[in-house]
Amino acid sequence: MQCSFLTIFIFITTVTVGVAEFSEQYQGSSSRLTRHLLEKHNKCSPPDGRVDISHNIELVHIIGINELNQNMQVLVYIVQQWTDASLSWKVEEFRGIKHTWLPEHSIWIPDIIVFNTLEHKMLLEAVRSPIKVSYTGEVTYAYPAIYTVLCQIGIATFPFDDQVCKIRFASWAYDEDKILLNASHKPLLKNYSPNEEWALQDVDMARKEYEHEETVVSEIIYYIKVARKPFYYLISLVVPSYIICVLSIAGLFARFSTKHERQERFTLGVTAILSMAVLSLVVTEKVPHSSENVPLLIVYMHFIIVMVTIATILTSTVMRVHAKGFRTHFLSPPNWIRKVLLIARKHANFFQQHGKVYMDIHTTAEQWGEVSRRMDYLLASVFIIIISTPTLYLFYMCFQMDHATAERVLLENAKRRDQLYY
Incomplete structure (x- = not known):
């Protein structure tokens, strides 16, 4: 029995020392x-x-x-x-x-x-x-x-x-x-x-x-x-501003009636100006409040606000021209206005109806009405061209700046360069 216990003790000691040596090693x-x-x-x-x-x-x-x-x-x-x-x-x-x-x-x-x-x-x-x-x-x-x-x-x-x-x-x-x-x-x-x-x-x-x-x-x-x-800002700010401005110009110089009751044009102009002023506030909240530089987008929006303001003021001139035909003293439009607006002089026309001869006279009111109508067409076209030019230029600048391609080229070149350091 003593020999058996001694043998077991020696075995356990040997295994423990071996494991310790193995772990240490x-x-x-x-x-x-x-x-x-x-x-x-x-x-x-x-x-x-x-x-x-x-x-x-x-x-x-x-x-x-x-x-x-x-x-x-x-x-x-x-x-x-x-x-x-x-x-x-x-x-x-x-x-x-x-x-x-x-x-x-x-x-x-x-x-x-x-x-x-x-x-x-x-x-x-x-x-x-x-x-x-x-x-x-x-x-x-x-x-x-x-x-x-x-x-x-x-x-x-x-x-x-x-x-x-x-x-x-x-x-x-x-x-x-x-x-x-x-x-x-x-x-x-x-x-x-x-x-x-x-x-x-x-x-x-x-x-x-x-x-x-x-x-x-x-x-x-x-x-x-x-x-x-920049494409997001053009879509979310420039396009709405441009649409509001075009609709305002079209409304300001539209033929609401043949009478001189056109005071609703001023209301339309003021409403359009307020709408674009609200859109410009979105831009001012996005950029730093600096007195040294004015953002290009703010300049654009202020420009179209000024254009709508001028168009609204000019509607009073068109209204005054249209009202000349309803005054007590009837004077025909001057010849130089006819030439500028490409209006041909109309004479009395004779026509027969039911066996009777009638004379159709182009009245003074109709003549001034034609002048005011031509002024509406001319001013609307001029203002739309003026506001469309900077808008198209902004989109031209946007499409000229291909940032996605430039970034992709930069990353491709950088990855080839970075392979030297990995």
Whole structure:
């Protein structure tokens, strides 16, 4: 019995030691490496000497541009790389492990921020975000983020405007002698998702110096150029305004009656002006309230309001001309008016009916009525041509700006370029 118990004890001991050796040999290298790195690394101390940080971003999506508040919100992937000698190890001592991952809060991370940000959302705050570390001490810190940055909006050519927004990355506390930022390439666009309102035109970057609290820091500026897609604004604002204006012009110079009771024309003109003034308020609520520039769309809407106003005023002239035929002293229209309006002089006409001869005389009232009718046709045609010209030009500009094709070409070229960095 004693021999049996001894045999069982030796067997259990052997198996336990073997499992421990196996676990240490095949599963414990990563744990040993993590303990080794955290013991010799001080997360409160930056690496010795100057730290060269490779800083690159990938533009994923332009969430939106708020013209009124003058800011842009973007989703980006950020990749920062630097070398920290205290996080290096010998590969042969840890069974050939060349890479490991450490918690974000356990190692030193440079304080790189966006200087022109209004709001910053870290999308991995609720997730254990590991940082990749190489055996040479190279640290790769990658994370997605949503930034809302200041962006000066130019409104002079709205809705055919282009905007250039900047994202400015720099260290808050370390000067350029301690931290030097470098970007190896332009922002990547491999996973870019187009925006419905804005077409991406170009992305670029530049490295500069920025003086902050008497400290010169290294700064990287990423430029994002976008162009507005204007077709929506033309359909929703220009077309209704044009239709209201044309109907108003047609109504102002329509032949309501052969009498001089035409005061309803003024009511129609005022109603049309108020309708277009309401539409112009939609544009003013969309763009910044600037006194330096007036948006092109506002200029257009004010132009057609002025045209309707002038047309409404001119209806009084047509009414006065029409009323001349009903005065007590009957005077025919002057010859120069007939020539300008291409009205032929009519004489008395004789015709026979029921065996009797009658004389049809073109009265003075009829003559002035013809003049006023020709004036209605002429003024209506002139005003419709005047308001149609800028409207057609706006649509011409819209169709000339093929933003979708330009964006597609940019993304195709960028993806071919980005293959060099993946």
